[in-house]
Amino acid sequence: MSQQVDININQLFIDKFSDFEHQLNGQKTLPIHDLRKKALHKFKELGIPNSHEEYKYTNFKKALTKNFTFNQLFKSKNDSSSFGNDYIINELEGNVLVFINGQFSESDSHFKSDEIDIKPLANAYSENPDTIAQHFGNYSKNNEDSYALLNSTYCNNGVFAQIGKNKIVNTPIIIYYISDARADEAVSFPRNLIVAESGSESSIIEVYSTIGEKNSFSNAVTEIVVEENAILNYFKILNETEHVYHVGLTQASQKKNSTINAHSYTFGGGIIRNNLHIAQEDENCTTNMFGLYLLNGNSHIDNHTEVDHKRPNSYSNELYKGILDEKSTGVFNGKIFVRREAQKTNAFQSNKNILLTNDATINSKPQLEIWADDVKCSHGCTTGQMDEEALFYLRARGIDKDKARAMLLYAFSIDVLKNVTIEPLKKYLDHIIAQRFNQEEL
Amino acid sequence: MLYISTLFEISLNSRMSKDEQILEDFTSKEYEHGWTVDLEVDEAPKGLNESVIRLISSKKNEPDWLLEWRLKAYRLWLTMEEPDWANINYHKVNYQDIIYYSAPKKKKELKSLDEVDPELRDTFKRLGISLEEQKRLTGVAVDAVIDSVSVATTFKEKLGELGIIFCSFSEAVQEHPDLIQKHLGTVVPVNDNYFSALNSAVFTDGSFCYIPKGVRCPMELSTYFRINAANTGQFERTLIVADEDSYVSYLEGCTAPQRDENQLHAAVVEIKAATKAEVKYSTVQNWYPGDKNGLGGIYNFVTKRGICAGDHSKISWTQVETGSAVTWKYPSCILKGDYSVGEFYSVAVTNNYQQADTGTKMIHIGKNTKSRIVSKGVSAGKSQNSYRGQVKVMKRAENARNFSQCDSLLMGNDCGAHTFPYIDIENSSAQVEHEATTSKIGEDQIFYCNQRGIDTEKAIALIVNGYCKEVLNQLPMEFAVEAQKLLALTLEGSVG
Incomplete structure (x- = not known):
């Protein structure tokens, strides 16, 4: 069939x-x-x-x-x-x-x-x-x-x-x-x-x-x-x-x-x-990669990134964050290759995810492949939920639960958003994020 | 303790006499444990077919259900394809060119150690294992497996008093068929993968261990595997069953003689932990890695898996991998019971042309399950070292917690370190962290040591040992010493 x-x-x-x-x-x-x-x-x-x-x-x-x-x-x-x-x-x-x-x-x-x-x-x-x-x-x-x-x-x-x-x-x-x-x-x-x-x-x-x-x-x-x-x-x-x-x-x-x-x-x-x-x-290349995915419904988003360091003294930095709601699925695969000649390369990668429901799924695969010895490379990947203590802190100060939750999720996203230097674009993205958390303004 | 001290002597003597020389160029060093002993071998003809399986089964006097099980596995294996997804390159094994059964000839039933073939005992001595000494001094019961058949089992009576069953697999099939039938293949099913199917069809021996309810095994259980007769594939089968509230620590250590033809080792290890049971499985693997040009060496394709079937149970894997030309091994934990814990501690060292693709799987099924992964890879020479692991949190696994750390250390510019972690989360209350770093030994660290009168080679050994400490600390005392030795020896001379 x-x-x-x-x-x-x-x-x-x-x-x-x-x-x-x-x-x-x-x-x-x-x-x-x-x-x-x-x-x-x-x-x-x-x-x-x-x-x-x-x-x-x-x-x-x-x-x-x-x-x-x-x-x-x-x-x-x-x-x-x-x-x-x-x-x-x-x-x-x-x-x-x-x-x-x-x-x-x-x-x-x-x-x-x-x-x-x-x-x-x-x-x-x-x-x-x-x-x-x-x-x-x-x-x-x-x-x-x-x-x-x-x-x-x-x-x-x-x-x-x-x-x-x-x-x-x-x-x-x-x-x-x-x-x-x-x-x-x-x-x-x-x-x-x-x-x-x-x-x-x-x-x-x-x-x-x-x-x-x-x-x-x-x-x-x-x-x-x-x-x-x-x-x-x-x-x-x-x-x-x-x-x-x-x-x-x-x-x-x-x-x-x-x-x-x-x-x-x-x-x-x-x-x-x-x-x-x-x-x-x-040589001497700089690569920055920032990604944000906010998903709900049945959305399925797959981000595959790959940086190939071929020559010495290069730098790459990657930050991808995701918030997954309802029945959405997120996939992340970040590859970093450091070839034999790419000495003195610094490569960093971070993928952070928050799952809001038990129907949401994240499949993350941060992948490092290194053939050069004098390099500094690291990756980190976390999956978790909102910090209960932070939530409590906000609620103890009279902020209702939804608002507090939205504030925390917004703060989570801002790490990525703050790297946008074109103001009108930043404003536009900011607006979409705020809307997503049902808040007019944050 | 003698086998350790013998090992010590080997390395100490050479160290003292030509200290400098060895330090200068250890990479050119040939494998220490490389020799063969002529044992009278009872062999099956080369190749694999149903009649060979029937021969193995009849030689071992197995019940019909086991023969059927083997044949089923064989037929399944025929339909499977050898996997090639791992990050390794090797000459494919010709499965028809392997002798699937060879046993040291049994002249009569052995009643005491004195009756063991003197040549065999000599082999053990040269390996640093003295059965008598161990019996008297170490308190470790050794089930020595040489070429697929157990020839000596010690401390059985002592363990027997506690109701612990620790014997060779074939013995267990004869004496405890119900236990075997109940548990065999339940953790690693026959159809799990290509090599587990092959193993299920042709395994010749291995170890079986059963710890009854509420018993804490008073000593470290240990087996020694050794590949001997030429062209003999080793297909070990280990089954450990820990009943409720029991505890056992199990050791496995390996050395193999030098040989230029690649030898295959496809073992299966299954562990079952019932409610509140704890199993600790430690391995030091130092099989022949091939010579410095990448010729020869053992293929180590192993399936190891444990299931925390009951609540509050715990399975802990610790491995130190320094040998084998190709290692392909993922000791895994299925955390089925609530509050169960899985641990994986690994040091994988590769030198010359060695390749290792190793890691673990942690499958969180029960609630409040925890797992911890610490993997330290060290690559030197022209070797490739990969970590491949999966952390999977199923939908119902509330409050699952995982922490993974996989670090790589590169020595020299011809080797590679690779990390392939898969993190699959389906529950929102899961907390999963993964971190990995790759680096080399810092020049400032070496300088610091040099400044205090520690030469560079020793400094490297010191730093690598420190780097691996988190894992080595998990090993039982005897193994920790051996492992530290191995690390230092494997790496000496690999950094200029």
């Missing part, structure tokens, strides 16, 4: 390729199309992972088979009726690019290309062929992970951004990926390529949201290259409903003296899988 299902979903993704080719309008001649074919070939080999160790706790196969028909894939036109501006983060200004079901919406987007070379990826295939050839799909994980391969096969659009040498860009790039699932199921394969040239400093914010009650599936890949001395702040925010299935890979490559601050916020969803892979290719 299950075997039957396997064949169907894999075959379906393979068969859809001709439909996809038909709607490309002559883009088949671009070199990018060869990459698509290669990816499809590899995907045929691997298929959607079923019992693979990397996807041990998170299996999309069933959900995809059960909840999606994929009938309209690459055929449908977008519903043109407006859905308002609810998805916009208030007061947050910057270069805004909006994609609806994977297709670029020019009318909703506004961006300036004076400081940054920024455009929809579909335009970059022909306009920036060198950069595309140099970076697109060239980072290892893209060729090992089935979902990344699937994205490489079907991706057509997303954001291309190249931040010029020594440019300090204060306005962030904000990418809204909206799944319009009002009329029909929504499926999209967003793909971004961010190149931060040497000495530059910039911020990228990816926001995923869904409108409508039908199911949506998005399979995203973001490739990031941070060159020498550059600093990049990367945010990925998912505030989704239970009908949403998302698997996303963020693959970053760091050069000498560069810094990446990666932030991940997940506030719900059906099944969400975030893969964050950061490879430190050269």
